Amino acid sequence: LLEEIIQEAELKAWSLYVVGGIVRDLFLLKKNQKILIQDIDLVVDSNTSPSNIGAGIELAQTLKKRYPEVLLTVYHDFKTASLSWNKDKKYGSVQIDITTSRTETYLYPSANPKIQIAPIEQDLFRRDFTINALAVKLTSPAQGKLLDLFMGLSDLRKAQIKVLHPNSFLEDPIRIYRAVKFAIRLDFDIEAQTIQYIYNATKNQTYDHLKLEVNIIPSLTIRLKNELRSILQSNSWRKSLELLSCFGALYYLYPGLILNCEILRQMRYVSRLMKYSDPHHKTIKWLLLLEILLSSIPLKERKIIAINLQLPSESIKRLSEIQNINKEINQGLRKYSKISDKVNLLNKFYWIDLILVAAQSKKEIRYFIWRYFTKLSKISSPLNGSDLKNIGYLPGPRYKEALTILLDKTLDGEIKTKQEAKIMVQT
Numbered sequence: 001l002l003e004e005i006i007q008e009a010e011l012k013a014w015s016l017y018v019v020g021g022i023v024r025d026l027f028l029l030k031k032n033q034k035i036l037i038q039d040i041d042l043v044v045d046s047n048t049s050p051s052n053i054g055a056g057i058e059l060a061q062t063l064k065k066r067y068p069e070v071l072l073t074v075y076h077d078f079k080t081a082s083l084s085w086n087k088d089k090k091y092g093s094v095q096i097d098i099t100t101s102r103t104e105t106y107l108y109p110s111a112n113p114k115i116q117i118a119p120i121e122q123d124l125f126r127r128d129f130t131i132n133a134l135a136v137k138l139t140s141p142a143q144g145k146l147l148d149l150f151m152g153l154s155d156l157r158k159a160q161i162k163v164l165h166p167n168s169f170l171e172d173p174i175r176i177y178r179a180v181k182f183a184i185r186l187d188f189d190i191e192a193q194t195i196q197y198i199y200n201a202t203k204n205q206t207y208d209h210l211k212l213e214v215n216i217i218p219s220l221t222i223r224l225k226n227e228l229r230s231i232l233q234s235n236s237w238r239k240s241l242e243l244l245s246c247f248g249a250l251y252y253l254y255p256g257l258i259l260n261c262e263i264l265r266q267m268r269y270v271s272r273l274m275k276y277s278d279p280h281h282k283t284i285k286w287l288l289l290l291e292i293l294l295s296s297i298p299l300k301e302r303k304i305i306a307i308n309l310q311l312p313s314e315s316i317k318r319l320s321e322i323q324n325i326n327k328e329i330n331q332g333l334r335k336y337s338k339i340s341d342k343v344n345l346l347n348k349f350y351w352i353d354l355i356l357v358a359a360q361s362k363k364e365i366r367y368f369i370w371r372y373f374t375k376l377s378k379i380s381s382p383l384n385g386s387d388l389k390n391i392g393y394l395p396g397p398r399y400k401e402a403l404t405i406l407l408d409k410t411l412d413g414e415i416k417t418k419q420e421a422k423i424m425v426q427t
C-alpha cells in the first residue's frame, strides 16, 4: 500500500517523504535487530505555487477508494489524513498519517499554531528535535535521499536531544515532556543549551494560556495527557517524572505540583500492587499513577484538571471521591478485629479504589490490603455445592449461607481442613 501511495504521488508530480520517529528509529537499529512498524508519518510537498493545501488528504482518499477495508480519518482543520488497518493477516496493525508540508506560527507562547502550507524544508523546521527532523524522500527523482537539515544524524550518533531553535519550548511546552520521554527511552542526554531553554520556558508564566486552550482540539492539555500516558506506561516512569519535576515542568499540569518522596512512594506501591490485582494492569497502570500524582492537588482544582485532561469519567469520579472511600475503609478496618469482617468490608469496594486507598494509607492498613490482594481474596470455602449435597443439604438459600459461614471461619482460622468443615456442617 505504501508503494501505491508513492506511485500515486509520483503520478501527480508531488514529493513524498517519510519523516519523524520512524526515520529516527530505523537509524538507531542495530545489525540484525528488527522493529515492528506501526506508525508511519508521511509528508507530501505538492511543489506547486500556491501549494495544493489538501494534497495529503487527496492522496489518502485515492487509496481509500482502492482499499475500502482501510479506515480513513480526515482532519480537515489540520489538512491531515490517517489510514489505518485493524490487525489482520495481510497487513498487520498499521497506521499511516499523511500531512501536507506546512509551517506553524505561534501567535503567543503555548498557543495553538496557525498552519500554512510550505515546502518540506520549512516543515522539518517546525519539528521538536533534530533527531525527529530527519526525512527520507520516497518519490523519484532522488528517491531514498536523506534530508538532514539540522544535523539530526550527528545528534543520533552523539546520543543527544537538541531543539531546533531557542523558542521551541516557549511555543510548545509539551516538547519538554517529549524531550524527557526520548531522553529516558533512548538513554540520550539532553544537550546543555537545550536544558537552558527548558529552564527559560518553565520560568515563564504560561499557565493562563494553557487554561484558555482547554477543549480546543488538539489542545495542549490533551497532548499533555498523551505524553504523560506514554511516560507513565513505560517502565522508567519514575526517572522521567523526576526529571520533569527537576525541570519544573510539572507546573504545566498544575502550578505548585511537587513530586515529593511520599508521592513517589505511593506511586511505586500502586505499580507493584497492580501486578497482583489485575492481569490487565498495563492498560490502566498509567492512569492510576496519574491519579496518585493529581491527588495531592486541592480537591476543587483536581477535578477541573482531570476534566480538562479528558480523563475517563470513572477516573474523574475516583479523584473526587477517594478521600471519602479512604475514610470509610480505614475506619472499618480499624473497627473490626475478625479477618472475615475486614475481608467482607473490602469485598464491597472496587479493586482500583482499594489500590489507591492502600497507597495513601498508613503501614498497617496498607499491609492488610496487600494481604487481601495477594492471599485473603483468593481463599475460598473448603466445601463446594456438591460437597454440601453429599452431606445431605437440599439446594436452596441455606447453601449460600453455609458456604459463607464456612469461608468466614476459614478466614478466621477456625477451620483448617475439609474434614473440619464437614464436621462443622454436620453438627
Ligand code: ATP
Binding pocket: 019, 020, 021, 022, 039, 041, 126, 127, 128, 129, 132, 133, 172, 174, 175, 178
Ligand atoms: P514515538 O516513537 O513516541 O511514536 P514519534 O517521534 O513518532 O515517536 P509522534 O508523537 O508520533 O512521535 O510524532 C511524530 C513526529 O511529529 C515527531 O517525530 C516529530 O517530528 C513531530 N512532532 C510530534 N510532536 C511534536 C511537537 N510537539 N512539536 C514539534 N514536532 C512534533
